[in-house]
Amino acid sequence: MPAAPTPPAEPAGTDDLRAALRALVADPARRPLLIALDFDGTLAPLQDDPEASRLLPEAVAALRELAGHPDAVRLALVSGRPAADLHRLAEVPAGTVLIGSHGAERARVGEHGLDRDVLTLTDDQSDRLTRLGGEMQAVARGRDGVWVETKPAAVVVHTRMADPGTGDAAEREALGVGQRLGSVTLHGKKVVEVSVLDADKGAALVALRDELRAGSVLSAGDDVTDEHAFEALGPDDLTVKVGDGPTAARYRVPDPEALSALLAGLAADLAPGAAGAGGADPARGAPPGA
Numbered sequence: 001m002p003a004a005p006t007p008p009a010e011p012a013g014t015d016d017l018r019a020a021l022r023a024l025v026a027d028p029a030r031r032p033l034l035i036a037l038d039f040d041g042t043l044a045p046l047q048d049d050p051e052a053s054r055l056l057p058e059a060v061a062a063l064r065e066l067a068g069h070p071d072a073v074r075l076a077l078v079s080g081r082p083a084a085d086l087h088r089l090a091e092v093p094a095g096t097v098l099i100g101s102h103g104a105e106r107a108r109v110g111e112h113g114l115d116r117d118v119l120t121l122t123d124d125q126s127d128r129l130t131r132l133g134g135e136m137q138a139v140a141r142g143r144d145g146v147w148v149e150t151k152p153a154a155v156v157v158h159t160r161m162a163d164p165g166t167g168d169a170a171e172r173e174a175l176g177v178g179q180r181l182g183s184v185t186l187h188g189k190k191v192v193e194v195s196v197l198d199a200d201k202g203a204a205l206v207a208l209r210d211e212l213r214a215g216s217v218l219s220a221g222d223d224v225t226d227e228h229a230f231e232a233l234g235p236d237d238l239t240v241k242v243g244d245g246p247t248a249a250r251y252r253v254p255d256p257e258a259l260s261a262l263l264a265g266l267a268a269d270l271a272p273g274a275a276g277a278g279g280a281d282p283a284r285g286a287p288p289g290a
Contacts, residue, residue, distance in 0.1 A: 011241055011252035018262060020238055020251070024216060025072075025269045030236070034214035035066065035263075036076040036099075036205050036229070039090055041189070041222035042242045043077075045256050048161050050081075050149075053089055058260035060091045065267035067093035072270055074212050078201050080186070080193060080225060082151050083107040087114045102186060102225055103204030104153045104197045119152050125196040129153065132181050132194055139173045146170045154195035188223045201225060202232030209233075220259055 024030050037043055044053040055063075066073045076097040077086050083100030087109060092098075098107040098114075107116040121129065132155040133148070140146040145162030148155060157174040159167030167190060174192035178185030182194035201221075209217055219229045220240035230239040230248040241247035242259055253259050 011247060011249050013251070014253050014258055014262065017238065017240065017251040017253065018265060021218070021262065021266050022269060024218075024238070025266065030215040031072050032070075032074050032212065032214055033072065034074045034076060034209055034212055034217045036078045036208070036217060036219045037259075038221035038223070038226055038242075039077055039079040039081060039086060041256065042220055042226075042259060043090070043256055046160075046189075046222075050158075051089075055091055056256055056260045058264060059256070062260060062263035062267050063096075064093050066263065066270070067095060069270045070095065074214060076205075076208060078103075078205055078219070078221070078226075078229060080156075080188070080191075080223075083116060084114065097208060099201070099204045099208065101151050101153055101199070102184075102193070102195065103199035103201050104151075104195060106204070106208075121153060121196065125153070128181050128196045129155065132177065132196070135177045135181065136174060136194075139170055139177065143170050151193075151195075153197045153199075154193050156191060156193040158191050160190040186225050188225050193225075200228040202228035202230075205229045206232050220253075 024033060040046055040053055043055045043059045047053045063075060067075055076099060077090060077092060078099040079086055080102045081100055083098045083105040086098045086100055092109055094109050094111045096109045098109065105119055107114050133150050136148045136155045136157050139157055140148050143162060143166050145166060147158050149158060157170055159170050162170065171192050175185060175187060178192065178194035182196065183198045184195045184200065186193045205219060217233055217237040219233055219237065220242055221229065222242040227248055233239055238251060239249040241249035241252045243255060253262065
């Protein structure tokens with residue numbers, strides 16, 4: 001009789017993550033650190049109304065401090081939201097890379113606006129996106145609390161405001177539509193997203209890491225779509241699940257407040273004279289890979 005599969009190990013907790021971050025700060029060979037974070041449920045508490053989502057003030061302050069060390073740290077948001085929505089809702093510093101629509105979009109926050117890469121669909125992809133929109137509207141029609149969002153390359157059915165029975169039925173139908181019309185179907189927390197592009201957070205994050213020549217990556221997220229990023233990264237990277245649920249991440253923190261506190265601690269460790277920085281600002285130390 002074959003042995004039962006070994007269950008995945010429970011991720012290490014906040015104290016272990018804090019120690020790992022301090023060790024990372026002390027190692028010039030692992031710089032720059034690419035900090036790539038999900039938005040909803042990770043830096044911003046989940047809201048029934050997506051338009052109400054905002055970064056925690058502690059996260060805003062920590063990211064601002066971290067951006068002041070560009071040789072040591074690079075910042076990115078990696079989200080299912082369109083890049084334009086991230087720019088509008090997330091108060092992040094100039095230089096932050098925005099990876100939107102689960103990897104299908106790329107932009108960079110500038111001093112005076114958003115610098116966006118152009119996303120171009122083929123005629124077939126455009127046609128499928130139009131059909132997706134129509135069929136997903138039919139899924140939502142007559143169901144209280146179910147609504148449809150159209151992104152540049154995907155259509156999303158949201159069920160967070162629906163009662164459980166209504167939401168479950170809508171999600172099942174949306175998944176069926178995705179199987180027929182989509183390239184990638186993602187089933188997250190009270191959401192089904194169907195894209196006409198073959199993109200995911202993992203591939204997008206690996207491409208960004210290589211482009212920036214990052215020495216290591218800190219990736220954090222709360223939803224099943226973030227698992228693509230956790231699985232794509234290497235054993236020397238720090239992957240963090242925010243909240244409950246099974247995960248491939250190496251670490252777990254309970255909520256966005258805990259993650260914000262860790263980011264604040266990392267920023268303090270990078271400050272001139274900080275003990276974790278060996279008495280000097282690591283951002284002014286040796287170049288990456290030295």
